[in-house]
Amino acid sequence: MFNAQWVWLILLMVVIGLAMRQSGLVALAVLLGTIVPLAWLWNRYALRRIDYRRALSESRVFAGEAVDLILRVTNRKLLPLAWLRIEDEFPKGVTLVGEDTVTPTTDVYYLNNLLSLRWYERAQWVHHLQCDRRGTYPFGPARLTSGDLFGLFTRTARTAEQDWLIVYPRVRPLAEFGLPPKEPFGDVRATLRILEDPSRVIGVRDYGPGDAFKRIHWKATARRQELQVKVYEPTTTAQWVIVLNIATLPKYWQGIIPERLEQAISLAASLASYAAERRYLVGVVANGCWPLSEQPLRVLPGRDPDQLTRILEALAAVSSMPTQSLEELLTRESPNLPWGATLLVVTAVVTDEIMAAMLNLRDAGRRQVLIVLGDETPLDEIPGILTYRLSADERTLQPAEGGAR
Numbered sequence: 001m002f003n004a005q006w007v008w009l010i011l012l013m014v015v016i017g018l019a020m021r022q023s024g025l026v027a028l029a030v031l032l033g034t035i036v037p038l039a040w041l042w043n044r045y046a047l048r049r050i051d052y053r054r055a056l057s058e059s060r061v062f063a064g065e066a067v068d069l070i071l072r073v074t075n076r077k078l079l080p081l082a083w084l085r086i087e088d089e090f091p092k093g094v095t096l097v098g099e100d101t102v103t104p105t106t107d108v109y110y111l112n113n114l115l116s117l118r119w120y121e122r123a124q125w126v127h128h129l130q131c132d133r134r135g136t137y138p139f140g141p142a143r144l145t146s147g148d149l150f151g152l153f154t155r156t157a158r159t160a161e162q163d164w165l166i167v168y169p170r171v172r173p174l175a176e177f178g179l180p181p182k183e184p185f186g187d188v189r190a191t192l193r194i195l196e197d198p199s200r201v202i203g204v205r206d207y208g209p210g211d212a213f214k215r216i217h218w219k220a221t222a223r224r225q226e227l228q229v230k231v232y233e234p235t236t237t238a239q240w241v242i243v244l245n246i247a248t249l250p251k252y253w254q255g256i257i258p259e260r261l262e263q264a265i266s267l268a269a270s271l272a273s274y275a276a277e278r279r280y281l282v283g284v285v286a287n288g289c290w291p292l293s294e295q296p297l298r299v300l301p302g303r304d305p306d307q308l309t310r311i312l313e314a315l316a317a318v319s320s321m322p323t324q325s326l327e328e329l330l331t332r333e334s335p336n337l338p339w340g341a342t343l344l345v346v347t348a349v350v351t352d353e354i355m356a357a358m359l360n361l362r363d364a365g366r367r368q369v370l371i372v373l374g375d376e377t378p379l380d381e382i383p384g385i386l387t388y389r390l391s392a393d394e395r396t397l398q399p400a401e402g403g404a405r
Helices: 006-017 023-045 218-224 258-277 307-317 326-336 352-363
Strands: 050-056 060-062 066-075 081-090 102-104 111-117 122-130 135-139 142-147 154-158 161-167 196-206 228-234 239-244 281-289 296-299 342-347 367-373 386-390 401-403
Touching: 023 142, 023 154, 050 142, 050 161, 066 081, 066 111, 066 196, 066 228, 081 135, 111 122, 135 307, 161 307, 218 228, 239 258, 239 326, 258 281, 258 307, 258 342, 258 367, 281 307, 281 326, 296 307, 326 342, 342 352, 352 367
Parallel strands: 060 161, 239 281, 239 342, 342 367, 367 386
Antiparallel strands: 050 066, 066 122, 081 111, 081 142, 102 111, 135 161, 142 154, 196 228, 281 296, 386 401
16 A cells, blocks of 8 residues: 555665666666556555446246356446456355356355456456256355555455345146146035136026126127126135255254255145236245244245246245254144145154144144155054155155055
């Protein structure tokens, strides 16, 4: 940094040069007296009006898909930059395809770029990213470093902006998991019409007092010569609450089996997608929490058009460490869930405590379906609870021996 020490050094060099009649030393002092202030001023304004931005071609993708990361830096001033180093924090969960510009550290990677910029010049890079693991990934902040042309001074600035990429779990047809592709949990059509879907006409009937004028079916009325009104399909055909067990070992504090956990999350996402396609009311609860939070993961069934998106985002973000046991989750969450909802319990492990909690809910009148991944846990037939045991082999994704009960 340019300060009084530089001034005293230059003056000392002049005095010594004059005293010893060394013209070269005096010339060097004069040169320093010119270069050092110029370099200091250059360094001071080097990072002024430098605009650095990043953009993702897609902010939400499914596991296995690719996105482009676009980086732009612009020098919005007359002063050129002899050099500019950009170190942008980069998440570990995504892969930079075909490039080696990432510096690994203990917690994050750094995407490095070194360039020079003329006045009012802009540079741009496009990096291709492969997203193989579900999760929520932050990009940034970035650290910009530059300095003067002579390399005497450097200046560093840090950008606070972050961009987020959400990678949803893989969604597969239920048949790939070994579940029946049509009505896997029985006939779920409701017998009571609470709300009706006007886009789905399932028949006609005679006009009655109180029927709205817009319900009249004019073609059927013309054929029968009597007023006929449309009969709509009920929209409350089913309510599903997917209860996801993050634990993959008998004691949830023992750790996790990552592959088994990701398969369970993928199955939960696939069930939610299946339900949303059929306009079921669907929600999800899990014994995990949101990242950097102790809030439990809970998305209650609803009619929001973005309900599936909310569920997929929750499953993408859910922590890998359980916050409580599955039996505790069932006991605590059951009073908060719609009474007519079917609880789809997705778990990789079944313990006596889990079975006791499910039997208590069964005796209280709750409709439940138990879906177990893996055939390591002995599982007897449970009266009143539809049970599936699926293979945990990611390559086959077929029912384990014994199939569904």
